[in-house]
Amino acid sequence: MKIVACVKRVPTTEVQPTIAADGKSVDANGLQYMLSFYDEIAVEQAVQVKEKLGGGEVTVLTVGPKDSSKELRECLAKGADKGVILIDENWTSRDCLSTAKALAAQVTAEGAELVLAGRVATDRDNAAVGPMLATLLGWACVTDVIELSIEAGKGVAKRESDAGVEEYEFALPAVITCQKGLAEPRYAGLKGIMAAKKKPLEEIAIDPAANQASVVSLAEPPARPAGRIIGEGTDAVAALIDALRNEAKVI
Amino acid sequence: MAEYRHLDYMLLDEKFSEEELMVRDAVRTWTSERFIPLIMDHFEAGTFPTELTPELAELGVFGPTIPEEYGGAGLNSVSYGLICQELERGDSGLRSFVSVQGSLVMYPIYAFGSEEQKREWLPQLASGKAIGCFGLTEPDAGSNPGGMLTNAKRDGGDWILNGRKMWITNGTISDVAIVWAQTEDGIRGFCIPTNLPGFSAPEQKHKWSLRASITSELVLEDVRVPDSMRMPETTSLRNPLMCLTQARYGIAWGAIGAANSVFDEVLGYTKERIVFDKPLAGYQIPQAKLAEMATQITMGQMLALQLGRLKDEGKMTPAMVNMAKRNNVHVALNIARTGRDMLGANGISLEYQTGRHMCNLESVYTYEGTHDIHTLAIGNELTGIPAFR
Ligand SMILES: Cc1cc2nc3c(=O)[nH]c(=O)nc-3n(C[C@H](O)[C@H](O)[C@H](O)COP(=O)(O)OP(=O)(O)OC[C@H]3O[C@@H](n4cnc5c(N)ncnc54)[C@H](O)[C@@H]3O)c2cc1C
Numbered sequence: 001m002k003i004v005a006c007v008k009r010v011p012t013t014e015v016q017p018t019i020a021a022d023g024k025s026v027d028a029n030g031l032q033y034m035l036s037f038y039d040e041i042a043v044e045q046a047v048q049v050k051e052k053l054g055g056g057e058v059t060v061l062t063v064g065p066k067d068s069s070k071e072l073r074e075c076l077a078k079g080a081d082k083g084v085i086l087i088d089e090n091w092t093s094r095d096c097l098s099t100a101k102a103l104a105a106q107v108t109a110e111g112a113e114l115v116l117a118g119r120v121a122t123d124r125d126n127a128a129v130g131p132m133l134a135t136l137l138g139w140a141c142v143t144d145v146i147e148l149s150i151e152a153g154k155g156v157a158k159r160e161s162d163a164g165v166e167e168y169e170f171a172l173p174a175v176i177t178c179q180k181g182l183a184e185p186r187y188a189g190l191k192g193i194m195a196a197k198k199k200p201l202e203e204i205a206i207d208p209a210a211n212q213a214s215v216v217s218l219a220e221p222p223a224r225p226a227g228r229i230i231g232e233g234t235d236a237v238a239a240l241i242d243a244l245r246n247e248a249k250v251i
Numbered sequence: 252m253a254e255y256r257h258l259d260y261m262l263l264d265e266k267f268s269e270e271e272l273m274v275r276d277a278v279r280t281w282t283s284e285r286f287i288p289l290i291m292d293h294f295e296a297g298t299f300p301t302e303l304t305p306e307l308a309e310l311g312v313f314g315p316t317i318p319e320e321y322g323g324a325g326l327n328s329v330s331y332g333l334i335c336q337e338l339e340r341g342d343s344g345l346r347s348f349v350s351v352q353g354s355l356v357m358y359p360i361y362a363f364g365s366e367e368q369k370r371e372w373l374p375q376l377a378s379g380k381a382i383g384c385f386g387l388t389e390p391d392a393g394s395n396p397g398g399m400l401t402n403a404k405r406d407g408g409d410w411i412l413n414g415r416k417m418w419i420t421n422g423t424i425s426d427v428a429i430v431w432a433q434t435e436d437g438i439r440g441f442c443i444p445t446n447l448p449g450f451s452a453p454e455q456k457h458k459w460s461l462r463a464s465i466t467s468e469l470v471l472e473d474v475r476v477p478d479s480m481r482m483p484e485t486t487s488l489r490n491p492l493m494c495l496t497q498a499r500y501g502i503a504w505g506a507i508g509a510a511n512s513v514f515d516e517v518l519g520y521t522k523e524r525i526v527f528d529k530p531l532a533g534y535q536i537p538q539a540k541l542a543e544m545a546t547q548i549t550m551g552q553m554l555a556l557q558l559g560r561l562k563d564e565g566k567m568t569p570a571m572v573n574m575a576k577r578n579n580v581h582v583a584l585n586i587a588r589t590g591r592d593m594l595g596a597n598g599i600s601l602e603y604q605t606g607r608h609m610c611n612l613e614s615v616y617t618y619e620g621t622h623d624i625h626t627l628a629i630g631n632e633l634t635g636i637p638a639f640r
Binding site for chain 2: 013014069070073074077187188189190191192193194196197
């Protein structure tokens with residue numbers, strides 16, 4: 001079975017991001033990148049599905065700059081077989097639909113039967129690309145999956161919702177978005193890193209569709225107001241309860 | 252604990268290949284997630300977390316530069332340096348464990364051993380199924396290993412080994428020992444299983460440095476070994492010294508990891524610690540110390556990187572390693588001592604990394620050639636006049 005894991009590089013949390021001079025993007029200066037948290041789960045799950053089926057091919061696919069090779073090589077070191085970068089130097093401002101269209105074209109070209117993606121990318125927090133991709137492909141889609149089993153032609157997925165745990169059956173091909181707990185990403189071992197060097201990493205030039213939604217301005221979140229000490233010791237309990245009930249309205 | 256950030260003042264990260272950075276980051280992540288949470292208790296108890304051995308093997312840090320056919324990963328020397336740097340960012344005891352296994356046990360077997368010895372031991376050592384130790388130092392022969400008393404005498408086709416080794420890392424927990432001994436024809440190395448009759452390895456206790464590392468005596472009383480356990484390509488003291496060159500190379504990188512751990516902790520602490528209404532980092536004396544630390548770390552990084560590139564090009568000489576080990580351990584120790592002070596009382600608490608690094612680096616300053624011995628080795632290189640004898 002051909003499996004595609006869709007991944008995105010996001011800034012690491014090491015550097016506090018600042019707004020660029022244009023007022024609508026993040027200043028890329030000094031930013032370091034890593035794979036988005038949920039995408040790591042998608043890659044791990046893809047590799048586990050392949051291992052369980054005893055064969056197949058896992059392709060990691062991203063829309064991004066050439067530099068994404070570092071993050072993709074990491075996926076190859078952790079067991080994926082092939083990497084594909086759909087080169088888009090304007091990747092940071094690309095909207096969800098345009099991204100999903102580019103991914104859909106490549107997923108079709110790969111002849112994949114199963115697509116795994118993170119439930120959300122930790123930079124933009126849209127949680128939209130996975131479902132859009134499924135819609136464009138006309139495939140089954142289960143989001144926020146915490147348990148997955150795949151057999152020939154079909155699968156079972158569990159997802160957590162406000163109502164409890166839902167269990168779905170679906171026919172392949174399908175797009176699954178991965179929630180925390182689905183799989184525990186493995187460490188890249190040094191032998192895996194060496195093996196990754198020999199695995200194919202393709203760069204494909206694309207002509208992305210125009211954005212339908214674009215960022216017009218970016219503002220930092222308002223500074224948190226200073227804290228207030230209500231009192232000390234047990235004497236302060238009554239005042240604290242009063243403040244929580246009537247000011248903060250949390251109890 | 253805050254996420255670890257290494258200092259990269261001169262953008263040296265640009266000088267590493269993608270693969271080298273991946274190796275570094277893999278070991279860094281493992282150290283942060285799996286090792287750092289355990290180290291305080293192990294240090295306090297005076298134990299090494301042997302439960303992590305299978306994970307270290309899985310990660311691939313045992314003899315990573317050994318070719319794949321013998322169980323290694325076939326990495327270059329810069330990658331090996333980065334591995335040491337990241338492990339020693341965790342603890343010098345962890346780096347010591349890995350240095351001994353790779354540079355002092357797997358390397359001599361690979362470089363001087365018979366094909367049979369390589370096939371028997373290298374895959375087991377790479378996979379962590381066997382642990383090794385390196386016995387050179389003796390009670391009366393440290394800086395002058397040529398003065399060793401341990402000896403091997405021919406007895407028919409066998410050898411009979413007698414003697415005592417001291418300060419041997421991993422000794423008590425080893426399955427195989429590389430033992431250096433005098434013979435009629437000069438110094439030879441033996442690769443022996445530690446369960447032979449007459450061999451014992453009592454642990455040396457009560458250390459206040461490198462506590463999360465096992466240190467042992469090796470006692471050899473009429474240990475009979477077949478000639479097949481002699482490493483055939485060993486001919487003189489040059490051989491153990493070649494092993495030490497490998498290990499010292501790793502230490503030159505490792506010390507920078509320890510220094511960076513201290514710097515990261517102290518920088519974060521002084522920025523947050525408020526004294527007399529402003530952060531400690533806002534005063535000139537702490538800033539002078541931070542500036543000095545950052546400069547020394549950066550120079551140490553450049554020294555290690557150039558040394559690594561030369562090693563990969565086959566141009567590294569032992570005299571270059573003398574300089575890098577001497578300098579980098581020295582600056583790391585000074586940084587740890589200064590950092591310890593800057594943390595105030597917290598500096599003596601094992602809840603912080605700095606005090607532990609400071610204690611550890613005292614051992615690193617002494618082992619693998621003391622600071623002064625490296626000074627004299629550089630002096631010898633420059634003048635051609637040996638001053639150490
Ligand atoms: C924790 C730990 C782990 C170790 N692990 C190992 C191991 O796994 N295997 C192993 O074989 N060894 C190991 N060692 C031993 C280590 O390599 C020796 O301790 C080191 O070589 C110094 O020898 P020494 O202790 O006999 O000191 P000495 O040689 O007695 O030196 C004492 C002092 O005299 C100075 N000095 C010595 N000679 C001269 C000279 N000619 N001129 C001027 N100054 C001189 C030294 O610089 C030092 O300051 C370990 C040591 C420690 C502390």
